[in-house]
Amino acid sequence: MAAQIFSAITVIIVGVGGCVAYFWGANRLVDIIFPSRGVQGAAAIDNLRRQGMIRPWLFVGPAMIILTIYLIYPVIETLRLSFLDRGGVNFVGLANYQWAFGDREFRNSILNNIIWLAVVPAACTFLGLIIAVLTDKIWWGTIAKSLIFLPLAISFVGASVIWKFIYEYRGEGQTQIGLLNAIIQYFGGQPQVWISLPFWNNFFLMIILIWIQTGFAMVILSSALRGIPEETLEAAVIDGANPFQIFWKIMVPQIWGTIAVVWTTITILVLKVFDIVLTMTNGQWNSQVLANLMFDWMFRGGGDFGRGATIAIIIMIAVIPIMVWNIRQANKETGGH
Structure with a gap:
């Protein structure tokens, strides 16, 4: 444990120190190559202009290189592999895609993903909104928000281990x-292997993600609620509106854009859900989702690069429209800035 802590601290120090050294050194190098001090007239203006053109790339450049290496190249390589055979050598055209939509396990995974998509974003957004409204009305609201937000700091695997003890x-x-079986047994009920119950086990797994992501939704929506003009709420109270009417007819419409962004952000996360299913059931008992199916085909049973890559591309295609719409909604919320 001590060695792991020391290793983590070392990585943080080296990483942060390296970034500071890079940006300081890069800016210093620009000042040396294109000096603005000690230079007169047009030369100084030209050097300042060149500095202004180069400096943004000192910040953006490393990020672009990292994105190219770890995002753009893998996408292109995955797309290429999806047209190849098991070993990633021979071209098979659309055979992997034909297999995917004809495979019973693949269709079952899509069905499970659809159930997750129908339940988790809606539950997280609804609970986050309700909690955001209620905690603004009580004196210990900040403490409550901190406790609800806390699960977001736990990894999906860590959260799954916690809930594994509950189930x-x-x-x-x-x-x-x-905990759940102990409570049921206390009241005279029959304990169950909850995560092995087909169909219903999906909902028990969803509860874990809802527990984690409700805090995220709460924080974002709470911030949006505080942006509603007080004059609007006071006018509604004067006109005789009750709290329920104020909530549904004034608050919700004014933050609808933020609600949509939160909803779609969690939707993207759900499409890629992997850790919880792997830790809790390993995809058994009809709980398989697309990301876990991709992992199984790519890395287990000898590996099938073609079929694994095909599932990865299908997940990406499903995520892209939602992500684009999410970015557009976020731009509208910020006025395009």
Whole structure:
């Protein structure tokens, strides 16, 4: 543990220090090559103009290089592999795509993803909005928000391990250490292996992601609610509107753009959900989703680069329209800036 902590601290120091050294050194080099001090007239103006043209690229350039290496190239390579066979050598055309839409497990994964998409974004956004409104009305609202936001700081694997203990099942005659089964047994019910119940186990897994992402939705929507002019709310109260009417007819319409952005952001996350399913069920008991199916085909059972890449491309195609729409909505919220 000590070695891991030391390694993490070292990486942080080296990483942050390296960034500081790079930007300081790069700016210093620009000042040396194109000096603006000690130079008179047009030469000084030209050097300042050149500095202004180069300096933005000192910040953007490394990010563009990293994106090219770790995002653009992998996308192109994945697209290429999707047209190749199992070993990624022989061209097979659209055979992998034909297999995907004819495969029963692939269709089941799509169905599970659709269920996740129908439940998780809606639940997170709704709960986040309700909590944001309620916590603004109580004196200990900041404490409540901090507690609700806290799960977002936990990794998906860590959160899954926590909830695995909640859903834990022990055999008949043994003491149930899982919180849910312990409660059910206390009230005379029959303990269950919750994560192995087909169809319903998807909802038990969704609860984990809802628990994590509700804090994100709450923070964003709380900020949007504070941007509603007080005069509008006061006018509604004077006109006789009750709290329910103020919420649905004044608050929600004024932050609808933010609600949509939060909804679509969580939707993109759900399309890529992987860690929770892998940790909790490993895709068993009909809980498989597309990202886990891609992982299985790409890295397990000897690996099938063609089919794994095909599923990855299908996930990307599903994400892109939502991402584009999300960016446009965010631009509208900020006035295009």
